[in-house]
Amino acid sequence: MTRTDDDRLWxxxxxxxxxxxxxxxxxxxxGGSASYFRGVSRALAPRIEVLAVQAPGRQDRRREPCVESIPDLADAVAARLLDRADTPIALFGHSMGALVAFEIARRLTAIGVRPLALFVSGRRAPFTHRAEETHLLDDDALLDHLRSLDGTDGRILSDPDMVSAILPVTRADYRAIGAYRYLPGPxxxxxxxVHLGDADPHVTVAEAEQWRQHTTDEFAVHVYPGGHFYLEEHSARLIRSLDAVIVGQTHTGRAESSTTSPVAPR
Structure with missing residues (x-):
């Protein structure tokens, strides 16, 4: 299958x-973008190729409407991964990205492409539900929320032009999170x-442990000092963990069984 400009955009x-x-x-x-993972890509290349998802609404795609739901976003990304299934695929998602990665893993598995591993960060298990209404905050309160997470450069949040660019996409993403409901399945x-900070206000270690119910394979929880964006300070440790698991899976022969002849999603 030919890789199109649309695929490269995503x-x-x-x-x-x-x-x-x-x-x-x-x-x-x-509210995040593909560029957040430049460091991960640099650290893992060339043995592991990093593909970072750039959803509509941010940076060079800022004029496009945001995807309105987690399932729709998962559908869009999964469809664009099919012609890359010639090489084993692993998935990593942080916070909202963890939900999207999980739903992508379900979609790929359903069409015969089993990812090597699913890495989720800073997020409760999908089947757990808690009312999330961050998208209903006014602009000042939403900015305060972003500052409290300490994951966005303070200079960006102090620049009116940058704020006007990031708030709409961040609010849209939080709306998608709030609307997400887990649909039971195998x-x-x-x-x-699972990776998380020990002081993350959005997920406890006990809640992280509940991800265990979503796999019949091996499971582990990795706890770091820090809050929701623990990965800013502990990126080297996180990357070493990702690398070890992925390489271990390829060396044990799991790579050969992780892909079958993919069929187009319905």
Missing amino acids: LRRFDEAPQPAARLVCLPHA PLTMPIH
């Missing part, structure tokens, strides 16, 4: 990886590794 590659052992698809937090058949 899936950004920052570093060359001519013959990667695996591909790691990275999905950002609410557990995944790949390893799930």
Whole structure:
């Protein structure tokens, strides 16, 4: 299948990886963009090719309307991964991205493409539900919320032009999170590794442990010092963990069984 300009618009590659052992698809937090994963790409290339998802509404896609739901976003990304299934795929998502990565894993598995592993960060298990109404905050309160998470450069949140660019997409992403409802289905058949900060106000270690119910394969929880954006300070440790799991899966022969002949999603 020919890779189109549309595919490249959605899936950004920052570093060359001519013959990667695996591909790691990275999905950002609410309001986040593909560029958040430049460091991950640089650290893992060329052995592992990082594809970072750039959804509509942000940066060079800012004139496009945001995708309105988690399932719709998962559908769009999963469809664009099919012609990359010639190489084993792993998925990483932080916060909102964790939900999207989970739903992508379900979609790929359903059409015969089993990811090597699912890495989720800073998010409760999908089947747990808690009312989330961050998208209803006014602009000042939403900015205060973003400052409290300490994941956005303070200089950006102090620049009126930048604020006017990021608030609409952030609000749209939070609306999608608030509307998300888990639909029961069979557990995944790949390893799930959960990463979180020990002071994250949005997920406790006990809640992270509940991801165990979403897989029949190996499961682990990795706890770091820090809050929701623990990965800013502990990126090297996180990347080493991702690398070890992905390489371990390819070396144990899981790569050969992770892909079958994919069929187009219905």
